[in-house]
Structures are given as structure tokens and as C-alpha cells.
Amino acid sequence: MPDKQLIEWLHDYDAAVAQAQRTNKPVLIDFTAAPM
Amino acid sequence: MYPHPEVAAFVRTHFVPVRLHIKDHKEEYQRVGALLNVQWTPTILIVDPPASERHRIEGFLPVDDFLSQLKLGLAKTGFARGQYADAEREYREIVERYPNTEAAPEAQYWAGVARYKATGDATALRDTAKRFTDRYKDSSWAKKASVWAA
Numbered sequence: 567m568p569d570k571q572l573i574e575w576l577h578d579y580d581a582a583v584a585q586a587q588r589t590n591k592p593v594l595i596d597f598t599a600a601p602m
Numbered sequence: 603m604y605p606h607p608e609v610a611a612f613v614r615t616h617f618v619p620v621r622l623h624i625k626d627h628k629e630e631y632q633r634v635g636a637l638l639n640v641q642w643t644p645t646i647l648i649v650d651p652p653a654s655e656r657h658r659i660e661g662f663l664p665v666d667d668f669l670s671q672l673k674l675g676l677a678k679t680g681f682a683r684g685q686y687a688d689a690e691r692e693y694r695e696i697v698e699r700y701p702n703t704e705a706a707p708e709a710q711y712w713a714g715v716a717r718y719k720a721t722g723d724a725t726a727l728r729d730t731a732k733r734f735t736d737r738y739k740d741s742s743w744a745k746k747a748s749v750w751a752a
Contacts, residue, residue: 572610573604573609573610573614573619574614574619575612575619575660576618576619576620576621577620577622577623577625577627577630578620578630579630579633580620580632582618582619582620583651583652585618586618586633586650586651586696587651588689589618590650590678591609591616591617591618592616592618592648592650592656592672592679593617593618593619593620593647593648593649593650594613594617594619594620594646594647594649594672594675594677595620595621595622595634595638595646595647595649596604596617596619596620596621596622596623596644596645596646597622597624597634597640597643597644597645597646597647598621598623598624598643598644599623599624599625599629599643599644600623600643600644602621602623602626
């Protein structure tokens with residue numbers, strides 16, 4: 567089970583767009599240089 | 603910002619989240635960054651698919667400021683989709699919950715516009731101009747709303 571406190575980030579923009587179109591949600595994209 | 607439980611919950615509920623690291627996802631970062639004109643990190647974009655930018659946040663923000671900006675992006679998305687009543691509710695919630703953020707005066711302005719778009723009643727704009735005489739009167743949004751004063 568994923569931790570409900572975490573965000574399950576995608577790393578593929580096209581996959582995110584497809585999911586957004588299915589769910590009618592906007593995409594939030596974080597362009598980052600912070601340690602992961 | 604994201605480890606904060608309220609931020610994480612808000613992101614999970616309202617968005618499809620994508621994180622592109624400048625080194626770890628170099629090719630995708632460059633491809634999508636060029637598509638959306640990204641010049642700096644952190645840059646957070648709220649986008650209606652496939653590539654209509656609704657809101658841009660550049661640079662680090664404390665939690666309340668960040669949440670207010672995310673909510674502003676969500677309200678702008680609803681507004682752009684013609685969901686004016688929902689957008690107005692989101693804008694007004696920003697003013698109520700995050701009154702001391704930079705998002706608040708902008709939200710106060712757009713709440714009036716959203717009400718006007720939903721109803722066609724110009725009273726919404728005059729009421730908004732009046733609100734700016736009480737709150738955020740030194741903001742640039744007060745200047746923009748001043749043209750609506752009766």
C-alpha cells in the first residue's frame with residue numbers, strides 16, 4: 567500500500583496528459599533541481 | 603513543500619502530478635521544458651491538457667503561500683473552462699483562508715469577474731471595487747478594479 571501522505575509523481579508528461587484527460591483534472595508539473 | 607500533509611493532500615486530490623528533475627529525467631525535462639518555456643527551478647506549472655498553461659509558480663514559497671498559489675491555479679483552470687461558480691468559490695476561499703498572501707488580492711479581483719461572468723450582473727464588479735476600498739487597497743488589483751466603481 568502506498569503511503570497516503572505521499573504524492574505518487576509521474577515522470578512521463580504524455581502519460582500524465584492522458585490521465586488528466588481521463589480524470590478531467592489539470593496537470594501539475596514540478597520542474598525541479600532539488601535532491602530526490 | 604510537498605512533504606507537508608496539507609500540500610500533499612491538495613495535490614493528490616486536485617491534480618495529476620508530474621515531477622521532472624533536471625538531471626534524473628534530463629530528456630523529458632528538456633522536451634517538456636521547451637514546450638512550456640521553463641527557464642528556472644523550481645517552476646511549478648498548472649496545465650490543462652495537452653499544453654494550456656493556467657498558472658505558473660517560479661521559486662520557493664512557504665506552505666501557506668504555496669497552497670494559495672495552487673488554489674489560484676485551480677480557480678483559474680475552472681474559470682478557463684467556463685465553470686464560473688466553482689471558480690468564484692475557489693477564489694473567495696483563497697481570500698478567506700490565506701488573506702495575507704499575494705494570491706489574496708488577485709483572488710478577490712477574479713472572484714468578482716467570475717461572479718459577473720456567471721450572472722451577467724455588473725453589480726458584481728461594483729461590489730468588488732468597493733471591497734478593494736476596505737482590503738488590499740494598495741495592491742495593483744485595487745487599481746484594476748477601480749474602473750468598476752460607480
